Amino acid sequence: MPPAGSVSYYPRPRQAAWDTPILEFLIMSRTLPYRMDSVACRSTSGRPQGDPCAPALPGRSTLCLLALTTIVLCSGCRSLRPSDNEGIFQGDWLSTDRIRGPLERALHNEEDALTRGEKFSPEALRQVEVARGHYDAKRHKEAIKAYKAIAKKYPETSLGEEAWFRMGESHFALNQYPKAQEAYDKLFDDYPSTRYVADASQRLFAIARVWLEVAEPVSESVIKTVSNQSEASVEITKPKSSLSAQYGLIPNFFDSTRPLFDTAGRAREALKSIWLNDPTGPLADDALMLTASYYFQRGQYLEADHYFQMLREEYSDSPHLEDAYVFGGHVKQVSYQGPFYDGTTLAEAEKLKEQTLNLFPESDERQKVRKDLAKIYGQQAHRAWSYVQFWERKENDVSVAIACQKVIMNYPDTRYAQMARDRIRKVNPKKIIHLPGMSDFLETLNESGDQLGPPEASSGPESSPSPRQGGVPGI
Secondary structure (H helix, E strand, O other), X not given: OOOOXXXXXXXXXXXXXXXXXXXXXXXXXXXXXXXXXXXXXXXXXXXXOOOOOOOOOOOHHHHHHHHHHHHHHHHHOHHHOHHHOOHHHOOOOOOOOOOOOHHHHHHOOOOOHHHOOOOXXXXXXXXXXXXXXXXXXXXXXXXXXXXXXXXXXXXXXXXXXXXXXXXXXXXXXXOOHHHHHHHHHHHHHHOOOOOOHHHHHXXXXXXXHHHHHHHOOOOHHHHOOOOOOOOOOOOOOOOOOOHHHHOOOOOOOOOOOOOOOOHHHHHHHHHHHHHHHOOOOOOHHHHHHHHHHHHHHOOOHHHHHHHHHHHHHHOOXXXXXXXXXXXXXXXXXXXXXXXXXXXXXXXXXXXXXXXXXXXXXXXXXXXXXXXXXXXXXXXXXXXXXXXXXXXXXXXXXXXXXXXXXHHHHHOOOOHHHHHHHHHHOOOOHHHHOOOOOHHHHHHHHHOOOOOOOOOOOOOOOOOOOOOOOOOOOOO
């Protein structure tokens, strides 16, 4: 054990992020008060009032020492020194050089890339002026060549942003819609906050309308644009329908207005690009509605339901909202596969149709919605009766009685309720009288009158289904 007042030195650990002189200073500063106290203890004769060697609370000098240590710590840590390009200052993640779009223009306090003479060379300025000259003079083929060279030479710049947009516009003017779509998609990929988002979205929507009308003719009421955007600037040539337009696997070799394969698929990609890159724009809800209508008319109800749901949840102020509720409830109802399948879509259809009546009291579809609700009510009764048939096949009288009770209580005015009354009277009361509430229920049932045989089966939705050997209904 070292003598009193001596300083114990331990092997120095590796301190890669510290300067050695600073570390030694900290060690000496920390042990110096204890060395002085030790000397005072040895030089004291006797035991005066107040033991000098007794531990004391931290005083002002200790607090000052701690503050000094903190300052030295922060100044000696390389992670906090920007001069060595180390620590949090390592790399270029604090740089603004990679910022693109409106924020880039705001940082430089300008809107036109050509006003930054210090950023682009005179050669670049001349190239842009030549390309703009071709574009303004409607020499679109020459403009495409000039802008293609600019986009390749100045990627991720405002000049490249302008080049890709003008290439798309030139291809659009030449009725080369597939190449125009590729240029607009490249613009969105490289410049997510591009200043041309509204114009590019309008062009893509026009292209999608042309391709969908060719591949799958639809009514004007389905594809109409409800936004306030003027369509005067969207004058496009509508190609004639052909087998390659209607069937995606047949290649197109002769029509430059359409892609080589899958015209309808490319149209859906154009619509998706609109609501992904410009979700708050005036055409986002139009693009969703047109996509949902496409799937709806082709009988792909699950896909249509997905887009109708997006329209209801994300665009509550859209003029398409009523149609999204009406058609959304319809596709859920027609997606229902029967009592032996999942009944979630049927319950959701009922909920949507009730919301339609509450949200749109002046709707022209109210009478049709009410008829659909009545049909759903019959389908739900049919579904409840299928459980009775299932337990009959299992010869479980107790479960049959419980299932019949549910049909009678939940759907009392349907033919299935009368069939359930007739069926439960055939069950031995001794087997079910112990069930909760069954005694009172049977008494009420006996007071209802004489037995009635099951009604004649009809072809409607409430007709009695034929027994099916299989699993539990709805599973």
